[in-house]
Amino acid sequence: KAGVTQTPRYLIKTRGQQVTLSCSPISGHRSVSWYQQTPGQGLQFLFEYFSETQRNKGNFPGRFSGRQFSNSRSEMNVSTLELGDSALYLCASSLAGEGGYTFGSGTRLTVV
Amino acid sequence: DAKTTQPPSMDCAEGRAANLPCNHSTISGNEYVYWYRQIHSQGPQYIIHGLKNNETNEMASLIITEDRKSSTLILPHATLRDTAVYYCIVGREYGNKLVFGAGTILRVKS
Numbered sequence: 066k067a068g069v070t071q072t073p074r075y076l077i078k079t080r081g082q083q084v085t086l087s088c089s090p091i092s093g094h095r096s097v098s099w100y101q102q103t104p105g106q107g108l109q110f111l112f113e114y115f116s117e118t119q120r121n122k123g124n125f126p127g128r129f130s131g132r133q134f135s136n137s138r139s140e141m142n143v144s145t146l147e148l149g150d151s152a153l154y155l156c157a158s159s160l161a162g163e164g165g166y167t168f169g170s171g172t173r174l175t176v177v
Numbered sequence: 178d179a180k181t182t183q184p185p186s187m188d189c190a191e192g193r194a195a196n197l198p199c200n201h202s203t204i205s206g207n208e209y210v211y212w213y214r215q216i217h218s219q220g221p222q223y224i225i226h227g228l229k230n231n232e233t234n235e236m237a238s239l240i241i242t243e244d245r246k247s248s249t250l251i252l253p254h255a256t257l258r259d260t261a262v263y264y265c266i267v268g269r270e271y272g273n274k275l276v277f278g279a280g281t282i283l284r285v286k287s
Contacts, residue, residue: 069220098274108221108264108277121274155220163271165211168220 067091069169071156077175083144086172090137090158096120097139098166099131102153111154114139115161143174151176181265186282189259195252197281199265202246209270210241212250214261215280221264224250255285 070089078084090097098121099111110123114133131141137158143150153173157166182200189195201210211226225232225239227248232239238251252259264280 100275100277107279108275110274110276113274123274157220157275161271165223165226166221166275167223170220 069156069158069167071154071169071172073172074170075173075175077177078146079177080146080148082146083142084146084174085140085142086154086156086174088139088141088156088158088169090139090156091167094158094160094167095137096159096161096163097133097137098157099139099141100155100157101125102155102171103149103151108155111141146176148176150174180276181267181278183263183265183278183281185279186284188284188286189252189255191257191285191287192254195255195259195283195285197250197252197263197265197283198247199250200247201265201267204245204267207269208267210239210245210248211266211268211275212237212239213264213266213275213277214259214283215264216258216261221277224263255283257285257287259283260285 072087096115098113100108102108113121117133128144133139153171155171157168159166209226209228212224213221215221225237227239241248262280264277266275
């Protein structure tokens, strides 16, 4: 079966711009989570969506937002990009939010 | 969520068993122990999880102590492809926000 698909794989943006990342979960999975990975902070939880509702949220500023569509696909948006937002953004899905998540390969965002 | 403590790095000879320890002394009764690994530049990969009983799947075995304060992930016959960062995470069964620590860098050497 197809895995978790994230697009685009790589992205370069300028400070102050905004960006939207996309995640298509495994078919049938209704929970989608997003994580940020940086060399300094490691893997950090951003938010989790289940059936189009945000169920959990990490400690990130309001510039980071997300949504989930009725087909379980999810997007995350970062507005007013800062240099420190450069990171690997990972999406993970599971059937109902149970712990055995399947991760995508990530989107590597570089802010210049 | 309870926190975990893992050694920063370990080495293992190819073909031998790799035993990765994890301490989670503040784990609560309804929290599971999850193991993931991350090979360089890829997304984390789920390995196994358990509540109190030992678990085994095609990738690994998970041994949880009776008091549940620590666990060991066992890769029975490590290969070079098992070189990765291994994360031990404690969390609920559903609605988890996985809290990743620094993990253990496992180097499998020929």
